[in-house]
Amino acid sequence: MKAVICEEPGRLAVIDRPRPEPAAGEVLVRIRRVGICGTDYHIFGGKQPFLAYPRVMGHELSGTVEQVPAGSALRPGQNAYVVPYLSCGHCAACRKGFTNACQNIRVLGVHCDGGMAEYLCVPEGNVVPVDNISLDDAATIEFLAIGAHAVKRGAVTAQDRVLVVGSGPIGMAAIIFSKARGADVTVMDVRENRLAFTVEHLGADRTLLVGDDAEARVGALTGGDGFDVVFDATGNARAMSRGLNFVGHGGRYVLISVVRDDIAFPDPEFHKRETTLFASRNAQPDDFAEVVRQMEAGKVPTGALRTHTGALTDAPQLFTEWLRPEAGVIKAILEV
Structure with a gap:
């Protein structure tokens, strides 16, 4: 063969x-x-x-x-x-x-x-x-299942405001399955063409271009509250550390990315928000089944x-x- x-x-x-x-x-x-x-x-x-x-x-x-x-x-x-x-x-x-x-x-x-x-x-x-x-x-089911698993880990609901940082295929999967749960989804990336794609084809509600003022723009967008759930799909240690700044008080932070480096957060910020931090690895059988259900429903x-x-x-x-x-x-x- x-x-x-x-x-x-x-x-x-x-x-x-x-x-x-x-x-x-x-x-x-x-x-x-x-x-x-x-x-x-x-x-x-x-x-x-x-x-x-x-x-x-x-x-x-x-x-x-x-x-x-x-x-x-x-x-x-x-x-x-x-x-x-x-x-x-x-x-x-x-x-x-x-x-x-x-x-x-x-x-x-x-x-x-x-x-x-x-x-x-x-x-x-x-x-x-x-x-x-x-x-x-x-x-395409496997990579989509990784996003479905992350969304399950983040316990996303229709009442949540979600931020997906990184609009590669895995980030796109997180967008798809957050929207399938009825969440309001914002996408952040450095690539304007990818951001436009997420709105046109994946149903993202809005986008943010990465920049030095991202924290201020997140604050303005959310009335100072931050996001209920933040997903990192960047594969970049600096972005993963920075992502805590976008999580609201009582929010969930889900790291889909895996990097070889150490990542760090300022502990006072992490504690005062009582942030729940999740790693999301691979996918489980029910995540694969969820992808198939959403595909059959025409949602992917x-x-x-x-x-x-x-x-x-x-x-x-x-x-x-x-x-x-x-x-x-x-x-x-x-x-x-």
Whole structure:
């Protein structure tokens, strides 16, 4: 079978390797679509700290069930999405149902080879059939589930004023699922074109351009109250530290971003607001199910989000092209 491997930072290659054989309890999936994530670009750029090269990337996956274990409820020929988090099932987090925070988690395409290939074997529980969603849309479910999980963590309601800082794909997912709960949503970013996109296609209520006077403008917008819920999706330590300034008293601050640096807040500000601080990691099964429900209800503008497509075997050339800011990529999909 064909696969695309990142041999070292900055170098992708199309290779031939044997088609995998499923072990006991595994499903063989014929991969059909691979969404490209910021993590993949970081791997390509040598900025992923949890990875050893060479690596077959790819964790936003949809495909067709090819082979199933005896007694499986899955059927060959079904379209499905793949949950890329391989949790151990027995650590303290897994026993509590926090499989997204498994102490021994392996993520496809990061800790082990992923789905940028024609076939992939995964545990049966990580393959979820979809009947009313296209393969293109199914390949976007994972990144959208990360936003859905963050919104769940922030306990967003229709009474909340929400600020999403960072309008990349994950920030966009937080916007979509905050709006699905009826919240009033403001988006902050440095990119005017992305801010305009969130209003036109995602239903954001207003935008704020990042600047030195952002705190003052947030105060003016909220009557000095700040926001009920603030999401950070910037991947920038300085922005994550600054975000506390936008949280109102009694508010919730949800960090979707992960950075290698330390982040810090002034403790008097943190305490006087009695801020609730959340980390949001990966997603849980009910978050994936929520994405599917909202897709089936027509609440997710997947056509607008999916800006670029290309063939798996063209990935070495496409990655270089898609990384250019002027390419305007929001979500790119490789067709297998």
